[in-house]
Amino acid sequence: MKKLALHWQIIIGLVLGILWALLSSAIGWSSFTIDWIAPFGTIFINLLKLIAVPLVLFSIINGVAGIGDPASLGRMGGKTLLAYLITTVFAVAVGLVLVNLIGPGKLMDQESRIDNRISYEIWANSQGYQIKDGINYLQDPKFMERAKKITDLSRAELQDASVSSKLETADSAKQSGPLQPLVDIVPQNFFSALADNGLMLQVIFFGLFFGISLLFIPNEKSKPVIEVVDSIMEVFLKMVDLVMKAAPFFVFALLAGVVSKMAGDDISKVVEIFKGLSWYSLTVVLGLAFMIFVVYPALFKIFIKKVSYTGFFKAMGPAQTLAFSTSSSAATLPVTMECVEDNLGVDKKVTSFVLPIGATVNMDGTCLYQAVAVVFLAQMHMIDLTLGQQLTIVLTATLASIGSAAVPSAGLVMLIIVLESVGLNPAWIAIIFPVDRILDMMRTVVNVTGDATVCSIIAKGEGLFNYNADKDPNEDWKLKEKA
Known part of the structure; x- marks a missing residue:
């Protein structure tokens, strides 16, 4: 029997995890699931967090250093980075607008949200994080009994945690000034930033600073460093690969534990979880579709007038299809380059520089x-x-995208970074894990389409764009199949 692909194994693992959670909830075994199965899900999260910080650091350094000598790249390098930055920030803005308008998380049952809120406050207090919106349900006596039901803490311990959190928030607010967020980005001690998950922006800043500095030293000095950084990055990518090989088992434990903790022995709460996921998925799909079918064609229309709406999708069809099936910008890169060169008419001088950076x-x-x-x-x-x-989410997501490896599930690792940047529980990624695979396939199509769009715009500006509207985009592929 042919071995199942990893993504199918993961899907089976998450389905079995959900089914086990439903079964254990129905027969009153939630405590067994939480005590004996959920810890393996925690190990999975810890492994991802272990890899995430150094992977971001070395990927950023490698990506920035890969730009090459700034003196020789000149205008094209600056335009490329600016164009990628603009499209990335715009994409994040589209996502934020949609999620705030639709409010998928607010469409869940209010009682379930209150339980979630209490769990969040208990976690935040235990980790030393400030409560984000300054509201503390643990200070309200009417919620104390509910808190005791979902935690092992006593009433006195819950009250102490609540008061402690409030005092820390007040002291912090008094001492911080209007430019404190900017000050917090620059680390006093890089190794302290590495050791503290809450200081991920400082790690990103150091990676950018280090990578840019490599561009301004002689090649014979920088080359050995770049080679070491590239090799280290490959090691961490292999670590991600090894962890993901065990992902089906970990995902089973993760989903079983998370659903059991949220539902307890009340199976009706599980329905609310997946009701929220359906609205979340719809919001993401709407945002991705807007980028593919509106934003990128509009950019072509504005900057490259001679490519029609349908012509754009015919030209990029093979790359988009492969991106959807592989969920990897890196794996799709050779096909993306061929589509952009052969079908859109972009000169190889541009594609060989712009597209690898884009990936x-x-x-x-x-x-x-x-x-x-x-x-x-x-x-x-x-x-x-x-x-x-x-x-902060806009800034962190944009900067973290520089360090996001062009491989499947790397976005999930980066999501941990973004959650921690705003003081939220990284273990919450388990909640969206059931729908992550299909959304990963869709967002990779957006990544690849964005790369091709920026590449074409840069080529047009450099006078290296020669699109032939009469050429059949499938002609070269048919010839290769015959060969």
């Missing part, structure tokens, strides 16, 4: 999904993120 630093679909996911998870836990906190 590393341009993750429009991933950033959009991360923005929607973080706000959705906050909404279902009754956390109202402020404009400043949502702008």
